[in-house]
Amino acid sequence: MSVLAQTQQDALNLFEKIGLPTQRDEDWKYTDASRLKDLLESKVSGASVDIHNLGITELDAYRMVFINGVFTANESNLPQGISIESLATFETSNDNNEKELAKLFQVSSSDPLMNGFAAYNAATAKDGAAVCLKDNSKLDKPLYILHVSNQSHVIRHGLMLGKHAEAEVIEHFISLGEDKALSNATTAIILKDGARLEHSRIQQEGKSQSHVARVEVKQLANSSYTFHGVELGGILSRTDLVVDLHEQGASCSLNGLFVLGGRQHVDHHTRIDHTAPHCTSREHYRTVLDGRSHGVFNGKVMVHEGAIKTDSNMSNGNILLSKNAEIDTKPELEIYNDDVKCAHGATIGQLDDKQLFYLRSRGISAEAAQELLTFAFADEVLVAMSNQTVRSYVEKAAFAKLPHSDDLEGLLSE
Amino acid sequence: MIEIKDLHVSVEGKKILKGLNLTINAGEVHAIMGPNGAGKSTLSNVIAGRDGYEITGGSITYKGDDLLEMSPEERAWAGVFLAFQYPVEIPGVNNTYLLKAGVNAKRKHQGLEELDAFDFMKTVKEKAALVELDPSFLSRSVNEGFSGGEKKRNEIFQMAVLEPSLALLDETDSGLDIDALRIVAGGVNKLRSPDRAIVMITHYQRLLDYIEPDFVHVLADGVIQKTGDKSLALELEEHGYDWVKENK
Numbered sequence: 001m002s003v004l005a006q007t008q009q010d011a012l013n014l015f016e017k018i019g020l021p022t023q024r025d026e027d028w029k030y031t032d033a034s035r036l037k038d039l040l041e042s043k044v045s046g047a048s049v050d051i052h053n054l055g056i057t058e059l060d061a062y063r064m065v066f067i068n069g070v071f072t073a074n075e076s077n078l079p080q081g082i083s084i085e086s087l088a089t090f091e092t093s094n095d096n097n098e099k100e101l102a103k104l105f106q107v108s109s110s111d112p113l114m115n116g117f118a119a120y121n122a123a124t125a126k127d128g129a130a131v132c133l134k135d136n137s138k139l140d141k142p143l144y145i146l147h148v149s150n151q152s153h154v155i156r157h158g159l160m161l162g163k164h165a166e167a168e169v170i171e172h173f174i175s176l177g178e179d180k181a182l183s184n185a186t187t188a189i190i191l192k193d194g195a196r197l198e199h200s201r202i203q204q205e206g207k208s209q210s211h212v213a214r215v216e217v218k219q220l221a222n223s224s225y226t227f228h229g230v231e232l233g234g235i236l237s238r239t240d241l242v243v244d245l246h247e248q249g250a251s252c253s254l255n256g257l258f259v260l261g262g263r264q265h266v267d268h269h270t271r272i273d274h275t276a277p278h279c280t281s282r283e284h285y286r287t288v289l290d291g292r293s294h295g296v297f298n299g300k301v302m303v304h305e306g307a308i309k310t311d312s313n314m315s316n317g318n319i320l321l322s323k324n325a326e327i328d329t330k331p332e333l334e335i336y337n338d339d340v341k342c343a344h345g346a347t348i349g350q351l352d353d354k355q356l357f358y359l360r361s362r363g364i365s366a367e368a369a370q371e372l373l374t375f376a377f378a379d380e381v382l383v384a385m386s387n388q389t390v391r392s393y394v395e396k397a398a399f400a401k402l403p404h405s406d407d408l409e410g411l412l413s414e
Numbered sequence: 415m416i417e418i419k420d421l422h423v424s425v426e427g428k429k430i431l432k433g434l435n436l437t438i439n440a441g442e443v444h445a446i447m448g449p450n451g452a453g454k455s456t457l458s459n460v461i462a463g464r465d466g467y468e469i470t471g472g473s474i475t476y477k478g479d480d481l482l483e484m485s486p487e488e489r490a491w492a493g494v495f496l497a498f499q500y501p502v503e504i505p506g507v508n509n510t511y512l513l514k515a516g517v518n519a520k521r522k523h524q525g526l527e528e529l530d531a532f533d534f535m536k537t538v539k540e541k542a543a544l545v546e547l548d549p550s551f552l553s554r555s556v557n558e559g560f561s562g563g564e565k566k567r568n569e570i571f572q573m574a575v576l577e578p579s580l581a582l583l584d585e586t587d588s589g590l591d592i593d594a595l596r597i598v599a600g601g602v603n604k605l606r607s608p609d610r611a612i613v614m615i616t617h618y619q620r621l622l623d624y625i626e627p628d629f630v631h632v633l634a635d636g637v638i639q640k641t642g643d644k645s646l647a648l649e650l651e652e653h654g655y656d657w658v659k660e661n662k
Contacts, residue, residue: 355502358501358556360486361462361486362515363491363516364487364515364519368515368519372507372515380505
């Protein structure tokens with residue numbers, strides 16, 4: 001049995017042992033996963049999907065396209081001489097870095113936020129991106145991973161950045177059709193000494209589709225990880241984001257934005273482990289909730305024994321546009337150490353009356369003023385995105401979800 | 415342009431304006447002075463349409479229409495402008511965008527085409543120069559991180575771009591040092607025109623040295639106690655507000 005096959009068998013054993021989470025699990029208290037049970041299994045069919053004009057077409061990037069979880073080479077565009085390939089073929093390679101990549105497929109019941117979906121993902125994933133950047137290499141263009149689906153599928157990406165390697169990776173999830181389906185996606189990341197990764201995930205599944213994701217990041221000395229999680233689509237979406245600041249001087253910045261309406265339910269659980277001294281973490285999540293939508297944010301920072309000079313700051317801001325929308329927010333901090341600087345906080349509110357009046361007094365209608373302030377609130381998270389093409393795409397998509405968007409058409413061209 | 419008749423206004427059940435009368439014509443510059451708590455800011459907020467003020471009596475007619483029936487944005491479209499005493503910071507809303515949206519909303523309301531982006535920027539830069547506002551402020555969020563003086567300058571800059579018929583300047587001089595006051599006042603003077611009325615609300619005579627009013631009103635205890643020309647401001651400065659009440 002190959003190393004990977006053995007790893008997947010172990011994951012299957014774990015899945016069978018722990019099963020899917022229920023609302024009795026503290027970490028799943030607000031998210032009812034039972035309705036996803038029947039959607040778990042990948043459906044493989046030959047149905048062709050037209051992906052023409054889908055995704056961020058104007059982005060100058062390397063592309064990997066996965067249709068229903070299967071790599072589609074003729075829609076993709078990969079760089080020469082850099083190891084970016086489909087997981088389905090990665091086993092045959094011998095390169096040292098790629099052996100380490102196999103470790104990214106290991107799961108253990110002791111991993112933070114481990115659950116049945118993540119174990120099932122590791123056990124059954126057949127494809128995904130396998131990205132290995134050698135020491136000191138820099139990906140000259142972003143890697144854009146576009147997922148298009150109309151059925152349930154499982155996908156698992158592994159990203160390994162060697163020492164001082166740099167990359168930007170954008171994952172984008174779009175689904176077509178009206179069938180209920182589940183995307184089960186994991187991205188496992190290792191950043192070696194001094195490596196830098198900017199990683200965006202844009203969730204734009206269809207109205208009937210659900211999304212369960214896990215992003216796990218292990219950071220070695222002085223590495224830097226920036227995450228932008230954008231939740232716009234889907235009926236139920238859950239992401240577990242697990243970052244281990246494993247060696248001295250590592251830093252992470254986690255940004256999240258939910259713009260929800262209707263009966264959408266989005267839940268992000270994040271966990272940052274300050275394992276080593278002199279590490280920095282920043283977390284900034286904002287949600288805009290309309291209709292009967294429900295947002296859940298749980299951010300936990302663990303400062304372990306010995307992690308002196310930890311610098312951690314977490315904030316979560318929420319705006320409820322409707323009286324039926326709901327947010328459950330819980331920033332958590334556990335510190336087993338002196339000599340740290342940690343702050344966290346959450347706000348829940350409506351728009352500011354003084355700001356609304358100011359805008360109206362300048363001739364902006366009440367509806368447009370409300371929308372402008374809502375958009376500005378959401379956009380404060382997107383400011384951290386360094387890729388302006390991606391940011392602009394997300395702004396337009398988020399903006400389109402807000403009420404009265406016609407009044408402020410000129411806003412995004414500024 | 416605007417006729418205020420027997421205006422009574424309460425805030426949270428407390429009577430602030432108690433039968434105020436005031437008529438302002440196009441081309442005139444009025445100064446309303448008065449002690450703290452006299453109702454000066456209440457008057458400007460009521461004219462601009464802010465919530466939280468209960469109109470218990472009287473009327474305000476603006477260009478022949480009932481102003482009190484209009485929403486704040488309708489008043490802005492009709493040419494009412496309030497330069498705020500405390501301009502609010504609005505993170506994430508670009509200063510220029512705010513003005514463009516405001517100007518175009520007004521134009522749309524008047525049945526005019528939206529302004530071309532190039533022409534708009536040209537106008538904006540000219541008007542910024544009027545109050546010596548650094549062009550870098552144009553691309554910043556509205557008032558965010560501006561100093562007190564910069565905020566006041568930004569208000570007059572907005573007034574210049576929006577070209578109101580009736581401009582209310584609520585304590586525009588407060589928090590300004592003498593150089594900033596001269597610049598802001600210079601901007602206001604350049605905006606004086608035969609079809610525009612300007613109302614300055616202030617505690618101090620100082621502002622009137624720079625912007626010469628046609629009329630000075632003393633507002634105390636919720637009514638206009640006395641009206642005169644600019645010499646009234648000097649007398650006030652000398653004798654204080656109690657003198658007005660005693661010499662009605």
